[in-house]
Amino acid sequence: MSKIxxxxxxxxxxxxxxxxxxxxxxxxxxxxxxxxxxxxLLAGCDDDDNNSNDxxxxxxxxxxxxxxxxxxxxxxLEAAFYTQVLTGGYYTSANTNAAEKQIFxxxxxxxxxxxxFFKTALGNNAIQGLTPDFSAINFxxxxxVLNYAKAFEDLGVAAYNGAGRYIEDPKNLVLxxxxxxxxxxxxxxxxxxxxxxxxxxxxxxxxxxxxxxxRQEKSKTPAQVLESANLYLAPGSKLSANSFK
Amino acid sequence: xxxxxxxxxxxxxxxxxxxxxxxxxxxxxxMSGLGKKVTAATLPGxxxxxxxxAYGQTSGLNAxxxxxxxxxxxxxxxxxxxxxxxxxxxxxxxxSDAAAIAIIRDDEIGHIAALKQVLGTQAFNGGNDVPxxxxxxxAGGKLPNPFASTANFYAxxxxxxxxxxxxxxxxxxxxxxxxxxxxAxxxxxxxxxxxxxxxxxVRRGGxxxxxxxxxxxxxxxxxxxxxxxxxxxxxxxxxxxxxNPATDFPAESNIMQAGVNVQTNTTPPxxxxxxxxxxxxxxxxxxxxxxxKAIGRMFRSNTTLGQSLFA
Numbered sequence: 001m002s003k004i005x006x007x008x009x010x011x012x013x014x015x016x017x018x019x020x021x022x023x024x025x026x027x028x029x030x031x032x033x034x035x036x037x038x039x040x041l042l043a044g045c046d047d048d049d050n051n052s053n054d055x056x057x058x059x060x061x062x063x064x065x066x067x068x069x070x071x072x073x074x075x076x077l078e079a080a081f082y083t084q085v086l087t088g089g090y091y092t093s094a095n096t097n098a099a100e101k102q103i104f105x106x107x108x109x110x111x112x113x114x115x116x117f118f119k120t121a122l123g124n125n126a127i128q129g130l131t132p133d134f135s136a137i138n139f140x141x142x143x144x145v146l147n148y149a150k151a152f153e154d155l156g157v158a159a160y161n162g163a164g165r166y167i168e169d170p171k172n173l174v175l176x177x178x179x180x181x182x183x184x185x186x187x188x189x190x191x192x193x194x195x196x197x198x199x200x201x202x203x204x205x206x207x208x209x210x211x212x213x214x215r216q217e218k219s220k221t222p223a224q225v226l227e228s229a230n231l232y233l234a235p236g237s238k239l240s241a242n243s244f245k
Numbered sequence: 246x247x248x249x250x251x252x253x254x255x256x257x258x259x260x261x262x263x264x265x266x267x268x269x270x271x272x273x274x275x276m277s278g279l280g281k282k283v284t285a286a287t288l289p290g291x292x293x294x295x296x297x298x299a300y301g302q303t304s305g306l307n308a309x310x311x312x313x314x315x316x317x318x319x320x321x322x323x324x325x326x327x328x329x330x331x332x333x334x335x336x337x338x339x340x341s342d343a344a345a346i347a348i349i350r351d352d353e354i355g356h357i358a359a360l361k362q363v364l365g366t367q368a369f370n371g372g373n374d375v376p377x378x379x380x381x382x383x384a385g386g387k388l389p390n391p392f393a394s395t396a397n398f399y400a401x402x403x404x405x406x407x408x409x410x411x412x413x414x415x416x417x418x419x420x421x422x423x424x425x426x427x428x429a430x431x432x433x434x435x436x437x438x439x440x441x442x443x444x445x446x447v448r449r450g451g452x453x454x455x456x457x458x459x460x461x462x463x464x465x466x467x468x469x470x471x472x473x474x475x476x477x478x479x480x481x482x483x484x485x486x487x488x489n490p491a492t493d494f495p496a497e498s499n500i501m502q503a504g505v506n507v508q509t510n511t512t513p514p515x516x517x518x519x520x521x522x523x524x525x526x527x528x529x530x531x532x533x534x535x536x537x538k539a540i541g542r543m544f545r546s547n548t549t550l551g552q553s554l555f556a
Contacts, residue, residue, distance in 0.1 A: 079514070082514070083514040083515060086514060086515045086517070087515060097453055098455060099452065099453050099454055099455040099456075100452075100453075102455050102456065103466075105517065106465065106467070106523065106526065108514055108515075108517070109511075109513065109514070109517060109519060109520075109523040109526075109527070110467070110523065110526060110527040112511055112512070112513065112514045112519075113507050113508075113510075113511045113519065113523065113524060113527040114527060116507075116510055116511040116512060117502055117503075117505055117507050117510060117511070117527075120505050120510050121502075121503050121505055157435050160431075160435075161428065161431045161432050161434075161435055162428070164417070164427055164428060164431045165424040165425075165427060165428050167421075170418035170421060171503070173417055173418055173421065174414065174415075174417065174418060174531055175502065175503060177413075177414040177417050177431070177434065177529075177531065178414065178502070178528040178529050178530060178531070179527075179528060180431070180434070180435055180438075181410055181414065181434065181435060181437075181438035181441075181529040182438075182467055182526070182527055182528065182529055183435075184435040184436075184438035184439050184442070185438050185439070185441060185442040185466050185467045186442075186466075186467075187439065187442075188438070188439035188440075188442035188443055188466070189442050189443075189446060189466040192442075192443060192446060192452060193452060196341070196345075196452070197341075197342075197344050197345045197348065197443075199345070199348075199439050199440075199442060199443040200348055200349075200352060200436060200439050200440075200443075205352070205436055206355075207355075208355065209351060209354050209355045209358060210355070210358050211355075211358075211359070212359055212362050212363075212429070213359065213429065213432070214354075214355030214356065214358050214359045215351065215352040215353075215354070215355025215356055215359070215433075215436060216355070216356075216359065216429060216432035216433055216436065217431075217432040217433075217435045217436055218432075219428060219431065219432050
């Protein structure tokens with residue numbers, strides 16, 4: 001993969017984990033007076049500003065094409081990550097469990113299938129091939145690979161779930177749905193590999209039993225997602241999604 | 246209590262708050278019309294009515310949304326009672342996985358609560374709970390008792406989680422007229438997929454057991470092909486087969502996505518091969534409401550309430 005760049009020390013220090021605080025938005029807002037009260041409690045939360053109209057960023061575009069490009073970008077990132085996993089010391093080690101190797105090979109194929117599918121489906125409307133920056137990741141270390149795999153998969157699920165509301169063509173909504181559940185399957189298994197029975201966790205799912213968002217995935221807006229994803233994209237490949245606020 | 250300060254604060258987390266009150270002007274109008282009657286005693290009631298109007302949509306749900314969410318609700322009852330019964334059956338030794346089944350059970354409890362809040366009085370069974378007695382988890386004797394062995398339990402659990410995942414996926418387009426409800430349903434859909442992943446992992450023998458594309462009793466965490474019909478094909482094949490129409494609801498073995506053959510379209514990474522299995526695994530498929538109901542009807546009991554399920 002010629003697109004994968006070698007890390008520099010400076011970039012490695014800048015790189016941070018993908019776990020950014022959830023900025024709560026409005027999808028709990030359909031359930032009546034209780035939800036209104038919840039909004040009151042959340043009213044004190046800060047709302048970060050996200051970059052906009054930065055000429056150094058690649059904007060994913062607008063409409064369904066923009067959402068599909070957004071998905072294409074995330075799939076490129078995932079596909080590049082797992083492709084690099086396949087050549088890394090953790091995956092190639094004779095000591096690595098055969099079942100785990102099968103899991104990572106399967107996921108690498110799935111993500112490449114997703115990325116190449118979007119590239120073909122978008123045709124001339126596709127954004128450019130992106131250059132990742134994985135300098136923060138130690139591909140020889142099981143824990144590093146698993147933790148970043150978890151971060152990328154959970155981010156992907158939150159991204160697709162948060163993008164659904166912007167999709168105009170029902171066929172594209174179903175298409176996104178066909179993929180997000182596979183990402184969720186990946187995320188759950190990776191999480192179980194890290195710590196058994198964490199396939200659902202309160203970092204990604206609202207653990208309330210009674211609220212309007214009870215036991216639902218914490219979806220993220222495109223701006224929130226790209227803030228994380230851009231940490232793993234090289235300069236010139238970082239993204240914006242200015243049409244989706 | 247400064248009402249306008251409160252609304253202004255809400256706006257910080259919910260920029261659409263004024264739209265929910267129709268318009269800012271309408272809020273003022275609403276208030277001013279009642280101005281003389283507003284006292285310390287009536288204010289809480291007035292506030293509640295305003296928020297109910299702004300955030301509650303029970304009266305405004307269209308028929309598609311009601312039908313789609315009620316089908317989801319019935320599937321959630323099917324699952325919650327299934328896991329609850331398993332956890333209460335002491336002879337069924339779930340071992341360390343009991344904790345996981347409790348998480349899944351709790352997820353379904355939360356989904357039921359959320360769906361009922363949206364549906365209000367239009368919720369299935371008048372919003373009343375649907376107990377385990379409404380279900381027959383042997384599908385009229387066609388399946389072995391799922392609470393008699395862990396093998397039986399995980400086999401049936403797999404069928405339920407995969408049906409639920411396909412049902413939410415198929416129902417999503419019918420929710421597009423209400424973006425908040427759509428988003429909530431998507432946020433449930435992915436949780437169901439997480440359940441499926443875990444249940445399949447336990448069923449194949451745990452984290453160190455490799456999945457198989459030929460032995461359905463050792464499922465991967467993702468749906469591979471048509472799963473050879475699933476645990477008991479006479480009952481479970483519809484869980485993986487095409488719905489109706491098949492062009493919109495293809496079988497899980499589908500490899501054509503938006504006109505693209507995703508097997509031949511893909512350049513494999515690192516000298517690997519894109520197998521047909523991988524091409525099917527990379528995409529889950531939706532199922533239509535009628536096919537989901539037909540699957541559900543296999544699992545209802547002969548009680549009056551049971552017979553009203555999945556109608």
